[in-house]
Amino acid sequence: MLSLKNGLLLQSPLKTLSFLVFQLLLLHSCRGQSLLIGPSQPIVANVGGDIILPCQLEPGMDVFDMTLEWTRPDLSPEFVHVRRAGQHIAVTKHPSYKARTFMFIDELRHGNCSLKLTDVKPSDAGRYQCYIPKLSVESFVDLVVGKWTHSVSTVWCGSHPEKN
Numbered sequence: 001m002l003s004l005k006n007g008l009l010l011q012s013p014l015k016t017l018s019f020l021v022f023q024l025l026l027l028h029s030c031r032g033q034s035l036l037i038g039p040s041q042p043i044v045a046n047v048g049g050d051i052i053l054p055c056q057l058e059p060g061m062d063v064f065d066m067t068l069e070w071t072r073p074d075l076s077p078e079f080v081h082v083r084r085a086g087q088h089i090a091v092t093k094h095p096s097y098k099a100r101t102f103m104f105i106d107e108l109r110h111g112n113c114s115l116k117l118t119d120v121k122p123s124d125a126g127r128y129q130c131y132i133p134k135l136s137v138e139s140f141v142d143l144v145v146g147k148w149t150h151s152v153s154t155v156w157c158g159s160h161p162e163k164n
Ligand SMILES: *[C@@H]1O[C@H](CO)[C@@H](O)[C@H](O)[C@H]1NC(C)=O
Pocket: 052, 056, 104, 107, 112, 114
């Protein structure tokens, strides 16, 4: 009788704990319904070229009026491209990205938050974060920048001596 009582006493905190964990998991999965999807592999760009950093909200809802942030956490200021209330905010940007970043306005209507980066520089290489504060979702893109510009490598390939 005593041992049974002790057993119950020991069991109940465990039960309570597992119930709480279950509740937390349930709460989490109900709240976090949206997901940002980034590329599974690094994106490779050439110096002087343009590149798209992919970022897609699933399920694809309209994010046009939401705050959207593309950042590089290793920079200061870290902002690469920021939209607030449907407008591109230029003031908080890192100066290196001035006038080189674009989002696809029509694509925002179905959750495509991809960023276009033009005139790629070697210093653009790094890890980018795509973030929607309202939904607390984020994804990451690693950008690798090739050493040679496209035109230089073409010239090099064209004039490469062939043995004959
Ligand atoms: C997002 O938009 C860009 C630019 O139009 C496009 O290249 C990309 O494929 C789109 N992504 C998805 C998942 O539709």
